Amino acid sequence: MITVHHLENSRSQRVLWLLEELGLDYAVERYARDPKTLLAPPELRAVHPLGKSPVITDGDVVVAESGAIVEYLTDRCGGALVPAPSTPEHRRYTYWLHYAEGSAMPPLLLKLVFSRLAPGSPVLLRPMVKAIAGGVTQKFVDPQLRRHAAYWEDELAARPWFCGDSFCAADIQMSFPLEAFAARGTGAGPRITDWLARIHARPAYARALERGGPYAYA
Template sequence: MIVVHHLEHSRSQRILWLLEELGLPYEIKHYARDTKTRLAPPELRAVHPLGKSPVITDGTRVVAESGAIIEYLIDKAGDGPLMPPTAVDARQDYRYWMHYAEGSLMPLLVMKLLFGAVPAKAPFLVRPIARAIDKQVNAMYIGPSLARHVEALAAALEGKTWLVDERLTGADILMSFPMEALRARGGAAIPAVISAYVERFQSRAAYRKALERGGPYTIMR
């Protein structure tokens, strides 16, 4: 039996969505974030040495990292609608998004979150300095970089329903969390084509079922 070691408000929510899309039976072991640090609890280290989520167990096999988990589960399900494209160009596009999600887009969003959280956690006397650093980093690097990503993503989605092959694939599953985070943290600057894409996958029955089973899920700002 597949067990999803599921951390609340985390990227493992998309693994539940994938399993619902695939129709694979699974169980959930729930983990709550530390109320002070907002990090994963130490119990997850008993599953995988990094103590992070998502991670799944399938019998004696432990699989970590979102992209690896998504590929593993799609392969396990066998030939079906979420299998990677076979056409050369579409397969290369699929490979690009599978690397881009966590390799390029998500690090920027995490950086934006972390720098934004520093001023509130800093000692009172140094908060003005922390806010100034946050503002400067956003103005010089994070903001312009995210703007380029938003522009490229909007162009990639223009006229499309899904990212690759005109159907839902593992690339959309992997991209779902950073796209939700981008819309949550990007404000009014997010183009309508990106918001429509997020709303499209959020409206799927399998996505909604995964939310019911997964419990608390809010993109941290």
């Protein structure tokens, strides 16, 4: 039996959604974030040395990292939700599968980190920290996010899904960056908004929310 070690309000929600799309049986082991640090609890280290989510277990097999989990689960289903090999769609699939974490998530994480620096700093230093964090966000992070968002808009203007005419596992992988971007009020365009509406309307997405519980990706 596949077990998803599911950290609340995290990227592991994508794994639940993928499992629902694939029709695989699975169990959910839930973990709550530390209310002060918002970090994963130490119990996750018993599953994987880094103590992070997403991570799944399948018997004696332990798989961590979103992209690796997507590949493991789609391979387990004979390549379901993966475009045919040696096609333009498959090349785009490989790209978006890795782009989601390698390129899209870093500026989003930076924005989150810088937004929390000032509130967590000593009172006397708070104005200076706020000014520095705000300057970095305005001059570096936000321009990067706008560039990525424009890229997504252009790609979704060329095709309905990230890899082509059909929904695939790379769209699941891309969901968290686009959801986080839109939730933080950074100016999602009409094609991003439409794409998000279409993934949220998928029955498997709704079933994953029921299994995973409340999901705040902001």
